[in-house]
Structures are given as structure tokens and as C-alpha cells.
Amino acid sequence: MGDNLFKVLITSAKAKVTPLVTKVKLWTSWNFIRTRVISKIRDFFASLLNVRPRHKKDYYEAFGWLISRRLAIALVVVVGVLSLYYLFSVHSVLPSGKAERVKTYAYDSILLRFAEEKVRILGESGYLAYEGQVEKGSVTGYGTLYNPQGGIVYQGNFLKNCYQGNGTRYYDDGTVMYVGEFEQNLFHGSGKLYRETGSLAYEGEFSLGKREGEGKLYDAGGNPVYTGAFSQDGLLYSALLGKKVSEVSQAYQGRRTLYECGQDFAVVLEDIGAMYAGTGEAQTLDGERTVEQVLVLQDSFQGGEKACRDIGELREYFGKEDYAGNAAITLPEAVAVGRVTSRGTGIGFRREVEMELSSEYEDYYQVEGYDQSYTVYLYSFHRDGLIYHFICQDREEGFSFYTIERMGEGAV
Numbered sequence: 001m002g003d004n005l006f007k008v009l010i011t012s013a014k015a016k017v018t019p020l021v022t023k024v025k026l027w028t029s030w031n032f033i034r035t036r037v038i039s040k041i042r043d044f045f046a047s048l049l050n051v052r053p054r055h056k057k058d059y060y061e062a063f064g065w066l067i068s069r070r071l072a073i074a075l076v077v078v079v080g081v082l083s084l085y086y087l088f089s090v091h092s093v094l095p096s097g098k099a100e101r102v103k104t105y106a107y108d109s110i111l112l113r114f115a116e117e118k119v120r121i122l123g124e125s126g127y128l129a130y131e132g133q134v135e136k137g138s139v140t141g142y143g144t145l146y147n148p149q150g151g152i153v154y155q156g157n158f159l160k161n162c163y164q165g166n167g168t169r170y171y172d173d174g175t176v177m178y179v180g181e182f183e184q185n186l187f188h189g190s191g192k193l194y195r196e197t198g199s200l201a202y203e204g205e206f207s208l209g210k211r212e213g214e215g216k217l218y219d220a221g222g223n224p225v226y227t228g229a230f231s232q233d234g235l236l237y238s239a240l241l242g243k244k245v246s247e248v249s250q251a252y253q254g255r256r257t258l259y260e261c262g263q264d265f266a267v268v269l270e271d272i273g274a275m276y277a278g279t280g281e282a283q284t285l286d287g288e289r290t291v292e293q294v295l296v297l298q299d300s301f302q303g304g305e306k307a308c309r310d311i312g313e314l315r316e317y318f319g320k321e322d323y324a325g326n327a328a329i330t331l332p333e334a335v336a337v338g339r340v341t342s343r344g345t346g347i348g349f350r351r352e353v354e355m356e357l358s359s360e361y362e363d364y365y366q367v368e369g370y371d372q373s374y375t376v377y378l379y380s381f382h383r384d385g386l387i388y389h390f391i392c393q394d395r396e397e398g399f400s401f402y403t404i405e406r407m408g409e410g411a412v
Contacts, residue, residue, distance in 0.1 A: 102131070113137035123148065132158070147172070156182070171196050180206070195220070204230065217272065225254040225271045232302045237294045238386055238404050240276055245289045248276060259335050261367035265289065266332040268339065273297045275339075277332035294404045295336050299347045301390070301402060310398050311379055314390060318381035324395070329353060329374045331367065333391060333403070337376070340400045347398045382407060 104120040105112040107129060112121065116135050123129035125148060132143015139161045145154040151174050156167020163169070163182035171177050175198050180191020186209035187193070193202040193211075199222040204215020210233035217226040217235070228251050229236040240248060245267075254271030266277040274296050280289030301308045303317030315321065329337070334353040341348040356368035377392045379399070385407050390399035 183208070219254065219271055223253075226252050226269075232304070234302055235272060235274070237274055237296050240274075240291050240294050241386075241404065241406055243291050245278075245291070248291060256363060258364045259331065259367055260365070261331050261370070264331045266295075266335050268335065275332060275336060292405065293332060295332055295401060296404070297336060297339055297343075297401045299340075299398060299400055301388075301399075311390070311392075311396060314379065314381065314399075318383055318388070321379045321381050322387075323378070323380040325377070326375045327378050328372060329370075329376055331370065333376065334370045334374065336391070336401050337374075347393070347400045349393050349400065 102118055102120055103115070104122060105115065106122050107124060112119070112134070113136060115137065118132060119130075119134050120128060121130040121134075121139075127148045127150070128146055130139060130143055130145050132139065133141025134143075135141065139158045142157055143155075144152060147153050149172075151172065152170050154163055154167055154169050156163065157165030159165070163185045165182060166180070167182050168176060169178040169182075169187075173196070175196055176194050177196075178187055178191055178193050180187065181189025183189070187206040188208055189206060190204070191206055192200060195201045197220070199220055200218045202211060202215055202217055204211065205213030207213065211230040212232070213230060214228070215230045216224055219225050226235065229239040240251075243251075248267075252269055252272070254269065256270060257268040259266045259268075263279045264277070265280070266275055268275050274294060276291040276294050278289050278292040299309065301314065301317075303313070306313070306317070308314045308317055311321075334355060337349050338352045338355070341352050353371050353374045355370040357365045358368060359365045377395050377397070379390045379392070381388045381390075387405045387407055389403045389405075391401055391403070392399045
């Protein structure tokens with residue numbers, strides 16, 4: 001009897017509790033919650049978009065037109081949602097990875113103007129153009145600039161969207177172009193300049209994109225060739241004047257060829273396109289003879305910011321010439337004529353100067369004699385205590401090379 005009564009009580013309790021448990025399970029199930037939420041949202045938008053007005057108060061009047069209030073509100077909501085999607089889904093995309101928290105912006109994003117952190121910036125076509133620090137929309141701090149192909153253009157410090165400070169510039173194929181200091185996107189300060197082949201070309205001082213100051217020049221194999229002064233992106237050849245031959249030998253480590261005729265000598269500096277010459281009794285390059293004349297085997301002259309290639313441009317830089325006319329050729333000039341003529345580039349001469357040479361070594365020639373009746377046409381100018389002779393084949397032609405001497409010293 002007792003057991004039957006207990007079972008009845010249990011059955012009655014279950015009958016009361018079961019409906020409540022069933023409702024709780026239903027209310028807490030994901031499908032029920034989702035259905036209710038979606039239903040509520042649907043009802044909300046159905047009510048919002050039910051634009052059929054029922055009273056005069058349901059209208060806005062604008063320029064004589066009656067516009068449903070609910071329609072106007074619906075349009076504002078749609079425009080707002082689309083605007084937020086554009087700003088946050090297009091112009092400020094958060095990466096999906098949890099470890100990487102760098103924000104990505106389009107280059108013209110409004111939000112980028114307020115960013116002060118490490119970011120990624122997309123170029124106009126959508127490629128990754130920059131990754132690094134920004135301040136108030138400008139690239140400032142350390143970062144990396146990329147080209148549309150994904151190659152690195154520059155890596156280093158920036159200031160207001162310019163290369164500023166220490167950094168590395170790259171060629172299009174990814175080879176290092178320059179490592180060193182920058183100012184306003186230009187090489188400025190100390191740095192190293194590399195060829196596209198990857199070999200070191202120059203190491204030293206730069207000024208606003210040009211080699212300027214003390215530096216070291218390297219050949220195609222990366223071997224040091226010359227250590228000295230540079231100006232306007234080229235060697236300051238006049239700095240060799242007055243130096244002892246032994247000093248020049250320390251500054252220039254490249255290939256050279258010596259020509260001697262009595263006490264006169266001329267040395268070709270093969271790797272820098274120049275020569276130096278003088279007179280003296282010493283018979284070796286390590287003696288105490290000094291450089292009295294420098295010959296630059298180039299058909300252009302750097303006159304300030306401009307490269308002068310004809311006599312008219314030289315007159316613009318120097319002023320009127322001190323002398324213009326024919327002159328008998330000297331030993332250094334005879335060697336230079338042979339060099340520029342055999343080279344076959346630039347403005348050469350119709351024929352070389354006949355020379356009688358004897359040699360015991362491939363880099364040394366004893367000049368027994370040369371055609372001293374050979375004449376050249378030269379234009380002479382002076383500036384800053386130096387005399388420049390520009391050697392031409394004929395009058396008013398472009399020059400083939402030029403010489404530099406100190407004022408007061410006669411021609412070699």
C-alpha cells in the first residue's frame with residue numbers, strides 16, 4: 001500500500017514538473033532563440049518599412065512634396081548601415097588572425113588621418129604599398145615601402161612621407177641600391193652605393209643625392225680603386241694637383257700605365273678615366289715627383305649643377321675664354337689623344353699621334369719620340385685659381401678631354 005502511494009506521488013510530481021522543464025529547454029535552445037530574434041527583427045523592419053501613411057502626421061513636407069516619415073527613416077537607416085560598412089569593412093579591415101593585430105587602410109582612408117600606430121596601407125589598385133608606423137595619416141617612423149609587384153622599394157625611417165634618417169633603397173629586382181642616410185628622399189650623409197649586379201660601387205659622403213665629400217670608389221668586382229674627394233657626383237680631379245706621386249699611389253689602387261720621355265712623365269689611371277703628369281728626375285712612381293697637371297679623359301665637364309658638353313656651355317660657366325687657338329701637342333696630351341681615339345666613344349680625333357715606344361713591362365713605356373708637329377685646338381679658361389684647357393680636334397668642335405693646372409704653373 002505504501003509503495004503504491006509513493007509511486008502515485010512521484011507520478012503526480014513528474015506530471016507537474018515535466019511541462020516546466022520542457023518549456024525551459026525550449027526557451028534556452030539555440031533554434032528557439034534564433035527564431036525569436038529573427039522574428040523580432042523581421043517584425044521591426046516590417047513595421048519600419050510599412051510606409052503606407054495613415055494620417056497627415058505620418059508625412060514630412062519638403063519642397064511641396066509629401067514624404068512618408070517611415071520611408072524617410074528607413075532610407076536614413078539604410079544609408080547609415082551602408083556608410084558604416086564602407087568605413088569599417090573597406091577602409092579599415094582588421095586581419096582575421098589573432099596574432100596579427102595590424103590594421104589595414106586604403107591609401108585615401110579618412111580614418112588613416114587619425115592613426116598613430118603600426119599599420120598597413122593599400123595602394124590604389126589594392127596591393128600592399130606600405131607597412132610600418134604612421135602619425136596622423138603621414139608615414140613617420142620605421143616602415144617598409146613596396147611596389148605593385150610586391151618587391152621592397154625602401155625599408156627604414158620615414159618623416160612625413162619622405163625617406164629620412166637611416167634606410168635601405170632597392171632596385172626594381174630587389175637588389176640593394178643604397179644603404180645609409182637619407183634626407184627628403186635623397187641620399188644625404190654617409191652611405192654605400194651598389195651596382196645593379198650587387199657589387200659595391202661607392203662608399204662615403206653624399207649631399208642631396210650626389211656623391212659629395214670624402215669617399216671610396218670600387219670597381220665592378222668590389223675592389224677598392226680610389227679614395228679621395230668627390231664633388232657634384234664625380235671625382236674632384238683637381239684635388240690630385242700638387243700631391244706627391246707616392247701620395248697618389250696610396251689614394252689610387254687601380255690599374256695604371258706609366259709613360260716617360262726624359263724627365264717628363266704621364267700616368268694613366270685606367271679605372272677612373274684620368275691621367276696625371278709632371279716633370280722630375282726620379283725614375284720610379286714612388287719618388288718625390290709631384291703632380292703638375294691632371295687630364296680628364298671625358299667629353300663633358302661638370303660646371304656646377306650642369307654638365308657642359310660644348311664650348312658654348314663652357315663659356316656660360318667660365319665666361320669668355322683666356323685663349324683659343326692651335327697649340328703643339330705635349331707628351332701627356334699625345335697619350336690622351338691615343339686613349340680617347342682608340343676608345344671609340346665620345347668625340348675623338350681622326351688619327352692618333354705617332355709615338356716611338358719601348359717597353360720592358362706591360363704597364364710601363366719609354367717614349368723615344370713622338371710627332372711634335374701634331375697640333376690640337378684648345379680653349380683655355382680659369383676659375384678659382386685653376387687653369388682648364390679643353391682639347392679639341394678643330395675650332396668650335398666639342399672637346400675630347402680637358403686638362404687642369406694650377407695658375408702660375410706652366411704647361412707640362
